[in-house]
Amino acid sequence: MVSMVGSFLSFFRDYQQRFDLADFEREVSRDFDSQEITKVTEEAEKRAKELVTSKEELLKVIGYIDLTTLAGDDTKDRVTALLDRAVAPYAKDAAVKCGAVCVYPARVADVKAHMKKKGYKLNIASVAAGFPSGQYRLESRLLEIELAVADGATEIDIVINRAAALDDDWTTVYNEVRAMKSACGSAHLKTILATGELKSLNNVYKASWASILAGSDFIKTSTGKETVNATIEVSFVMLSAIKRWHQLTGKKVGFKPAGGIKTATEALTYVALVEKVLGKEWLNPSLFRIGASSLLDDVLKKL
Numbered sequence: 001m002v003s004m005v006g007s008f009l010s011f012f013r014d015y016q017q018r019f020d021l022a023d024f025e026r027e028v029s030r031d032f033d034s035q036e037i038t039k040v041t042e043e044a045e046k047r048a049k050e051l052v053t054s055k056e057e058l059l060k061v062i063g064y065i066d067l068t069t070l071a072g073d074d075t076k077d078r079v080t081a082l083l084d085r086a087v088a089p090y091a092k093d094a095a096v097k098c099g100a101v102c103v104y105p106a107r108v109a110d111v112k113a114h115m116k117k118k119g120y121k122l123n124i125a126s127v128a129a130g131f132p133s134g135q136y137r138l139e140s141r142l143l144e145i146e147l148a149v150a151d152g153a154t155e156i157d158i159v160i161n162r163a164a165a166l167d168d169d170w171t172t173v174y175n176e177v178r179a180m181k182s183a184c185g186s187a188h189l190k191t192i193l194a195t196g197e198l199k200s201l202n203n204v205y206k207a208s209w210a211s212i213l214a215g216s217d218f219i220k221t222s223t224g225k226e227t228v229n230a231t232i233e234v235s236f237v238m239l240s241a242i243k244r245w246h247q248l249t250g251k252k253v254g255f256k257p258a259g260g261i262k263t264a265t266e267a268l269t270y271v272a273l274v275e276k277v278l279g280k281e282w283l284n285p286s287l288f289r290i291g292a293s294s295l296l297d298d299v300l301k302k303l
């Protein structure tokens with residue numbers, strides 16, 4: 001028994017600490033069946049139409065939301081108002097809260113100061129590492145993460161290096177995410193794949209796998225700034241990678257669809273998909289978030 005645990009631990013440590021390109025290639029050489037994806041999508045859409053009639057499910061959606069503002073003209077007043085809203089989004093029930101607020105690094109200190117002043121408790125997510133393009137030197141991306149954490153971010157949403165991904169250089173993608181995970185310290189790392197720029201579902205799977213191997217706590221679809229953001233199709237592929245990792249290691253990685261999710265029914269389609277692929281145990285804010293700037297209004301309207 002002890003030696004089984006020992007070999008499991010060494011397998012797991014190996015997977016976490018080195019990037020073996022041959023192992024990686026073996027693991028990611030798979031195709032996705034478009035008929036299966038269409039079937040799963042139809043099922044999720046059907047289930048979402050049922051879920052949207054349930055007040056309990058709608059309230060759960062609020063708890064999954066990373067209430068986001070990511071605009072060039074964000075100010076202290078805008079992010080503090082966002083925080084006020086995220087801690088008390090539903091007037092009829094003070095226990096309902098969003099999963100986090102999500103802001104640019106330069107606004108984290110404003111959020112933290114307001115949180116302290118009001119005595120709130122909520123996760124503060126900051127995008128970082130040259131969000132949304134990632135087209136910056138690694139040193140500056142790492143420093144940005146460290147500064148956001150020092151200012152009070154408890155969750156860091158980084159972007160992968162799409163130039164490396166599109167050059168099929170998955171070692172670089174892995175090494176950079178690993179360095180970013182280390183720069184996060186105790187903050188959780190959400191790794192954005194920017195799937196709308198990855199050109200193929202196989203690349204989405206490779207990006208998911210490299211990010212998971214590198215220690216990401218969550219994988220996230222999109223920045224909200226790509227031409228194509230979250231879709232059910234790429235989500236299915238990412239969830240398949242999370243499922244495979246769980247089968248191999250027993251570890252649970254979270255999932256965050258983001259970008260362009262505006263209605264309760266759309267949000268619940270992702271809920272239904274997660275339930276279908278990974279099971280109900282993933283449906284809590286420590287393993288499932290939805291990144292959205294304008295979803296909350298529609299959810300409140302339906303309550």
Ligand SMILES: O=C[C@H](O)COP(=O)(O)O
Pocket residue numbers: 068070102222223224225258259260261291292293294295
């Ligand atoms: O991570 C969150 C996204 O940037 C939000 O995108 P959205 O403004 O389309 O809802």
